[in-house]
Amino acid sequence: MALDNLATMAQIDRLILSIGEDDFGEALFHTTQMVGDVDHVMVFAFAEEEDRPRVVINTGLIPAATAADAAAAYVEELYALDPNLPQVRAQPEGRAGWFEFDGGRGWDERLHRGFLVPTGVSDMILFAVMQEKVVYLVQMHRLYGHHFARAQRWLLTQIGELIAANIRKHFSYMHTLRGPNQFLIGRVLTEAALFQSITPRERLVCIGILTGHTSESIARNLSISVNSVLTYRKRLYEKLEISSQNELFVRIIDALMRLNWDGREVPTPAGRMEVNASRARLRGRPLAADLAFAQAFFDRSKTQPVASHWDN
Structure with missing residues (x-):
């Protein structure tokens, strides 16, 4: 799918228009679904002052209760086992930082049992972006044995900086609107x-x-x-x-x-x-x-x- 595809551009426009709105997470999911056949999106916020992250976006095709349980398990304790945690915590302002999933081979067995197996996540594209001393870790999932094709990875990477910029704008707006x-x-x-x-x-x-x-x-x-x-x-x-x-x-x-x-x-x-x-x-x-x-x-x-x- 080309980046100038009208349907794709319409989804990106929807994402931009959703900045600061309650449906931003839904727009983010539909944009990544259109571009790279993403099945589910989770975004976790790592605040400088907080020991544990918070789930700020959790939407897609994973059953609601299962997605909520997995996200809760991640923010309560499993995040500490994430092999990308040091790089996520150290993410600087500016461009997004991208991380390898590699089928979860480098993930602790407890992450498999508590997060990957219950949700059916079989592949993942991850990046982190910082806004106002908060790092947002974005997980784009494929489920039930499916994997991202090379073209899908390329497309999601191509729009990744745009997505990251919109995430920064969205949460910056929320901080301005609601304070900390x-x-x-x-x-x-x-x-x-x-x-x-x-x-x-x-x-x-x-x-x-x-x-x-x-x-x-x-x-x-x-x-x-x-x-x-x-x-x-x-x-x-x-x-x-x-x-x-x-x-x-x-x-x-x-x-x-x-x-x-x-x-x-x-x-x-x-x-x-x-x-x-x-x-x-x-x-x-x-x-x-x-x-x-x-x-x-x-x-x-x-x-x-x-x-x-x-x-x-």
Whole structure:
């Protein structure tokens, strides 16, 4: 397939138009599917301040529950076994860095059992790109014994820099629009004692809620059903002993204000936070910036309430 094929160019145009939109992941999948017969796309974000990555795109032909389980397993522990991890972590700004899969022959057996075998991934094209100190690892999969032909690899490589540029623009736009809240929220959900009982899937749904996504959007981005999103949301609310989205905002704000510069909770009389603002940090962020972010969330929860199935 030539790069000037009208259908291919239309898909690339769709990808560009999807920058900053909820359907960017879906557009990325359809673009790579059109160009290189890609069966599934996963994108993992490695933030400089975080030990573990997050799944930010997970869409394609792998069954939704299977894809979600595999991605969750990867971000929880399997990523540490990825032979490309040192190069991914060291990816500089600029052009994309490409990695060899080689049939998974260099992959740890636990990666095979926990990721490749359950998903049916038989071939993969991988690259990483950095944007604002976050490295995005892009995995383009072929499934069930199929492999990329030489021409497909060439085509995907040819548009790879364009895809990488669009990924940089998309997440740069998201950072500008929403600030660093997705990564900040991720740290709070991992470190604050209140959230220790929630599962990885519930954590991802919580992040989706807090960053303004609808249940349909969360389902699409996590490749699960809307009913599954509602189930995880209900369990999340039950564990936090809340009944509305506004209460979830309050819990997050409270957790933000109880975390000191090194992430440990600060015991204070009458539940108030008393800390020297001149030295207070949350992983390098000034306290004032965190409070401004928390206030923005609070204002949003007051002015833009979103109906919940458990608000009644």
